[in-house]
Amino acid sequence: MDVLGRYEPLVEDIDAFRAACGRPLPSVVRVNTLRTSVERASAALEEAGLAPEPTDWHPGLLRLSGQPGANWPYAHGWLHGQEEVSAVPARVLDPQPGEVVWDATAAPGSKTTQLAALMGDEGRVVATDNNIGRVAALRSNTERLGVTNTAVTTEDARNHSLKPFAHGAYDRALVDAPCSCEGTVRKNPDALAEWTFEHVEGVAAVQKGVLRRAVQATREGGTVVYSTCTFAPEENEAVVDHVLGEEDCRPVEVDLPLSHTNGVTGWQDETYDERLTRAARIYPHHNDTGGFFCVKLEVTG
């Protein structure tokens, strides 16, 4: 099945979209600012011959001329290999030092450790995943990067319990949901080979449950960000549309310094809440990245 062809009605320049999906991704690292400065990490990467090039929208997110995992700054815990577009949701969530933040679907921890860094390692991040193997990867990343403000729980995020902790509701929550991963095709061509509509439907049901729990667990006036690395409206706007009907929250405008298009308000026979135009769709040809969807919600009850 031509999965990318499904999105012809949504994507303005379908040829550029298809061409970008066929190219490999640039190698990108995020500097772990808990451990060093962007300047010093850049100097160390220069020493290693990796020619770091800053991205123009996120300090410390550097494109490299080679692989990110075998060099001195990496060995020191100064770097984390992270696809450029995967740095978007934590920036949109904008957590502040001292806040209490839930990363609902956290493994392998790229966003968890980015959240901790944005918070200056102050306050609390609770990072949850239901897969014990992936939790091990999350654990090794928080350890390697020297993150001290994060607690890890292994549980189904839909039933997340605050019981182990002193805090009540969260100030902010991130749901970077498990998805059909169509937008990672540049990294993993099998993403499309294994695609089935049944999987999309099944994963959308999980996404709805996790996002609902995130809204419930966040205080009134708090922020929830929902994101995926897929194009399918069934896993994006449709999920948020469902949760807007079930929980007290509203989409708010996102100030996103990357090229993108707005969320859609209709797909095939479905129509969605008009405010979903406040969501962002990032296609691979926009910024030479993977594909991404992101929406910011304010909790109103």
Add this chain to the structure above:
Amino acid sequence: MSDGDGAGGGNSSEGHTAENVPDRFDRLPATANERVVAGRPSRAAVLEWFEERFGVGPAVFEGYSLWERGAGKIWVLAAAAEPEPDAVDVEALGMTVLRTRQEHWKPTMAGVQRFGGHATRNVLELDRQQARRFLAGEEQELGWDGDWGYLIVAHEIAGEPEPLGVGLYTYGTLRSQVPKGRRREL
């Protein structure tokens, strides 16, 4: 109250068993007098050890609480506005800094990279070639006039020395303690 000040006395409150529960995080008692679980180090003992062994003063750990999970594995957690309960049943709580189950306490690689920059003694600085062998997990012969035992191993990167990991020095030999998953051939 800062979480790091440690409501250690709370360890004697109800609901605590007198044995180490391997899968649970228990806050270290503030001092040995408040100890309930036999063999569990106190916060005071851990801070004293870091100061004696490496010159890392107790002020470095202000704002952090210390926890045990698994026999002798010590974790460090940043303070939050509301201090966590004295026992927390989760997968991880902050990061590991120290292992205390053997006669000689051993800092972790992550702990040394995170806090070792404050050290003023028992830091062995390697040149680039020696650092390569160390990161690959090899042992090497080299001279060292300081204490034997677990040392902070550092080397220069981007113009300044930086702690890299933990080495065990005895009889003219430095044994790399870099965990298998973090070894690299650079």
